[in-house]
Amino acid sequence: MGLRHSSIRMRMLLLVLVPVLSLVGVYAFAVSLTFGAAVNLARAKADARQSTSSRNVLLALVDHALRLMTVTTGEVTSAR
16 A cells, blocks of 8 residues: 555656666676676786797797707718
8 A cells, every 4th residue: 555655756766766776786796797707818818928928938949049059060060
């Protein structure tokens, strides 16, 4: 009986607020589910960039060492 004697404004407010609050709740639930995955993805991208730069440094050092070995081997072979 409480809603039967209430004003039209109160009914309209309830008709608007209930779906809006439900949508906010669903949105908050979806954000809580995907936030952890988004953080993990951002960390993975940062780690990938760092490992790529480390790998490039290592490959440059190996390439330099191989060039020195080739030069040294060429000098030893030509000296004999």
